[in-house]
Amino acid sequence: MEHAHLRLDRPSAPTAKLEAFLSAHTSETPFVAIDLDIVAERYHALAEALPQADVFYAVKANPARPILDLLVAAGSKFDVASRHEVQMVLDAGAEPSRISFGNTIKKARDIAWAYEQGVRLFAFDAEEELSKLTEHAPGATVFCRVLCDGSGADWPLSRKFGCEPEEAARLVVLAARAGHPVGVSFHVGSQQRDLTAWDRALAEVAYVADALHDGGHRLAVINVGGGFPGRYQEAMPPIAAYGQAISQALADRMPTYVDNPVLVIAEPGRYLVADAGVLQTEVVLVSRKSELDERRWVYLDCGKFGGLAETMDEAIRYRMRTPHDGGIDGPVTLAGPTCDSADVLYEKTDYRLPLALTSGDRVELLSCGAYTTTYSAVGFNGFAPLREHFV
């Protein structure tokens, strides 16, 4: 195992506050209950693990207003992907100087609008996008995203975002000549289990920074992205180990840059909110495809279109609890309630649930605070969007 030498974080049970809310059993399922104290705790834990970085919360992980309010008060900054996310963060009271428009794919009019609001930090990974920025966000700080292969990540973000380091080196020089302070960013892939991923990415950043330097310009931003983990089925390294690995990689790969006044950015999404949430569902049906089948099908009232999109390819494997835990169990295939055959959550992963499980039972999926509520369809098959409660 890669991290055999590391003490891994063991998944923990939900907090007493969450347990009290969940056991009240009064709310219609499915819903996610979020303990805001955990979000605050995670924000501070990451800030402590990576003290040289400014924390920009990746709003897409969970843009709920109570979460934004809490993080605004805590002093967080924000990574946003769209005009509407900019607006949500501004509405929560954050100054525009605390916003990074981190999507590399933006309409020119949305760039202009964000710039008008006071946003001065933008991502790009292509020459056309840089031209839009130079025209509609003159003088703003811009950072070029380099490709990462996403290896070691359970939810890789490879291919779609970023460009080759050689292209990035060319583009940052163009950007600097056009009057922008410039930086470099990457994302090693979400739920990244390999702590050396940052070192590999920072080697590419160093290559780009050297080219910029050789062109007579200085590096203004190093953006180390997200990838910090939630606690699903597999144990993961503790956040301090991520902080250490990234700090070491910065010192090894970029010694001439980190001493200069460079803005180091981290963009956690999942880490801040995943473990704060529990998704409560109800069993709609337990069935067997034939009488002698050992494997049961368990249909929950929340599926791929109800917020559990990250079960795609069974990438994110949530921990689950039932009222019958501890009893005799057997293998199950888990599926959602809609009439779409893609709405199967897990059939390859070895999930086992108690034989006593029956329709009407509540099944809870743990660490569901990230990438659930906003992935939920507005009403596919007439199922309501995933609700959210805050404790």
Ligand SMILES: *Cc1c(COP(=O)(O)O)cnc(C)c1O
């Ligand atoms: C989604 C996203 C993040 C957050 O990633 P996590 O793995 O959830 O921490 C950070 N930066 C950018 C640009 C993103 O798109």
